[in-house]
Amino acid sequence: MTYQLYRNTTLGNTLQESLDELIQIQQISPNLALRVLLQFDRAINQALATKVRTKISFKASKLNTYRFCDNVWTFLMSDVEFKEVQDFAQVDKLKIVACDGRGEDTRQR
């Protein structure tokens, strides 16, 4: 499963900035940069699917918007409390973008 949505994370953005810079100073070719980016997509999808075992639950005071488009769920919430075992975190606004976490092969059916 290789979604590209993780490119728009701190890690993904930073990688792309670095790749942009390396291309501009001619240390790597755009083709190699693309290869790195595709590898990033594969690696982060794989890692998040298989390595993460932390369970965080959350409760929102209000679900402002929700939509399901192109197999992607989006939720916009406000006044959200996250709970991880005995730790709490409070955020004013939360946006969740959720894709089907199952394997690419399964989704292609």
Add this chain to the structure above:
Amino acid sequence: MEVSAEQVEQAVVEFYRDPVAKSGLNTWLMQAQHSRHSWTFAWPLLDPRKPEEVQFFAGNTVYMKVSRYWHEVPKEEYEPLKIKILNLIAQYSNSKVVLNRLVKSLGAYVIHTIQHDWTTAIQDIITMFDPGTVPGIEPSTALNLLFSILTIIPEELETMQEAMSINSKDKQVITAAVRNSHQSVLSLISQVMQAAQISNVIKEVVLKTLNAWLKLSLPLSETRDLLVALIPYSNYALLCEPVMEALRTAVTDVGTYNIPNTVMDFVTQMLRLRPVLEEAQHANDENTASLVYSLFTSVVECHSRLLLQCALQAEHQATVVQVVALLLQCAATPGQYPTDETTSNIPFAVWFTIQDDIMTFEGEQQAELLQLFQPVYLKLVDTFIQKSLLPPDNALSAEEKEMFRCYRQDICDTYMYAYYVLRGDMLSHLEVHLKDAVVKMQSDPTDWRYLEAVLHAYSSVAETVAETDNFYVPRFIQSIPQIPFSDNIQLISVALTTLGAYADWLNYHQDHMHHVIPLMVEGLVNASLVGAASQALRDLTLECPLTISPFSQPILTSCQRALEQSRLDSAETERIMTIISRVLSVGKDQPTIMTYLNATLTPYISRLSQLKDLMGSGLSREQHNELVSLLKLLSCMSRHLNLNNTAVEEDDDEDGTTRRHSQAVSGGPQPLLLVLQQLMPLLSAIASKASTDQEVIEALCKLLKNSISTLVDDCVAILPAILEIIPQLYEASLNPAILDLVKQLVILFGREGSQEANMGVLLRMVTTTTLSRASTDLWAHTDAVHGCLALLTASFKKTPNLVSAHHNHVAPLFHLGVEALKLPEEGTVRSAGHFLSSFILLSRDASIGCLQPVVAHNTETLLRTLMFCICNSPRHSLSSFSDVLSALCKMYGDDLTRTFKTVQADESFLSPRVTAQHKEEFAKKVLKNRGSKRRILEAVTDLALIGRGLAGTDYGAQTRGFH
């Protein structure tokens, strides 16, 4: 540059010998490699008499030239080049490192020529390297070589798009051309695998070749016989993994979705692996067992819906049942995870997939599947209870404990999926386990792990059952007081956590509350249980603000005792303060609340006051932490002690259950206000003494922010004190938490007649301080700039009267926004973008006349900054730049046309990558699409790619939409 083989040889040798000259030589060698001369100098260097590193460099050069510089090869040179590579492969057949480069070169050559020039490449290679006929090479070496080449060709296909600049359309055509030769490759593989005299080492290479070719999506109908014939080879340790890999590649290929019958037939054949599995289990060979289980896990994950459809057909049902039974057997692998075994975790994902796919069936089909899988999931529950038993203390190392925690988490998730299939049957099943566990515990109190595992299962499904179950959950809750916990701390902790998880259910079943409260309140006064008990009660008070009200007295008493008796950590104290605040917020009169609060808070406030006095002489680290914890404690109270938040609204469900919800208002001043009125002088004193302590400032601001959120308009009474604290803090420390607090106040009171002037003063103080302190070094104060611009944006939207009231600040603030666009932090740039857009959009408003001249005088500066940032700043900020440009276009279209011309005339601006023509095209696109934010963003993205030299590249195209 003219480059000779001798120069290259010398440079490579020097490169490895002289670390000082390494960097310069590397650049020179790379240039040499990319030059046309490398076609000439590489060949003489591929001489076994040359140093090895020189030969490797030459081999690598040949590969790079053939793969990436194919366009430099004239057609008449194709054949001589092929002969050269083939001869070198024969020559280097025993030198692994250089040979690998040469084999890859041949692979790249085949990919470039198979379409038109060497259509029989695969067959020719098979003939050329036939071990029986190839001269001068050992038959086994020739065979190894042949399969290495045959493996490399499909592998090179995978990378050719990036490495060889071949577009995806050509890639498809070339892949088809290679795939056309698959029969001869499969036939060769079949022959070699059957040949008894060939070693398993060679057969392993052959299987890797097969796997590489299977990845080309070969039809399963053609590969099936060969694959089935391979199953017996999985008995050999060396071959087991490549055989499994080949089977997996074939059966999970995308093409198999169109041939369900073939797949089912193949899966039935795959069950012949069971003897292999049994033998592996007999021999304690976990590796082989894992490989077989992983293969079947992949089959189910990939074809679960097909398997479920087949499970409804009599002729295939047995196969499906056997496959699922195999995975159930895997989950039940005996022994402790992860010390005795590491296979039972393999099929976790399968149980979700099956459950998820069963739910996609409808009506009778779903009912039939649920019936078929009911015993499977019940058995799974039994298995998980056994597998999740906690090991004896100290049986696992720290790392193993973490693995086991993850394993239990996966079990926890899978219980949830099992519940969707089993519903009441699962709870009934758990009830049987609970009774057994209680009996065991009664006969032997040391045998508590079984009971703990059952409670863990109950807690896993707590949120899933929610309020829907009215039969089994009540029985479980009622049984809690009967459980013989024998003062077992670990067990009671789990019971408390489990009950906390049922808080939502309890909110709808008030009549069961009395079964759970005693355990929780007792837990609060036990130092070992206070963590779990406070957690559970906090959940309960948050979920059931009203239903818990009748139990407020014992809860408050226990909370009070807990605070007095135990040495609590700050998280526990905060949770207890939350419980107290929530319980006091419902159904209590003000004198009662105040009496209780006075008793509870007095020691904390006294201590806070002591710490304040000590601040003059400097606090120790512990005292400082204590001060912050106390402020956080009060912050918890200010968030949750709210009488206006809870009241009763009753309605009856169809089933007669009474539902209670929150909402409504009470009269009289809020107790929180009364507390804060007493507290404010102390907070002011702390603020004046800790005005540069970031941790204290943040805790203090959070406390004030929570108080304002709770009290809303009622906080006017303490507003003068707050307005005194804020300037003290901000002038000493540009902490963004203060700006957040100011934003809240400005939004709340900025339009209220009596406070408008105060809010104006506050805003002016913030802007003056930010401009004077941050403007000189934006990079050092990026968070303050971010906060200040966010505050001003909110003020533009909610209270524009406040911003425009201070004319002399408007121009410097606009400049601050423009300068902030150049900062690297995404949040600050976004904040600056919002600020500038709001500024520009508001500037044409006749009632706020002071903004328009500022924009008009600074259009060119803004446009230059935007274009510079578009070409140079991180690309995730492009949408912010585009928003400002859109606003400028919308409100100052004519000015912008003129400004664009001025900027275009400046040839040095953004050169050399962005030419005058690029600038002109950009201006045209922006001005033409002034009504469309999306098109302006497209124009901005195009300019960003040009500015980075990425326009026209696949990388640029792939990454243009990520912001």
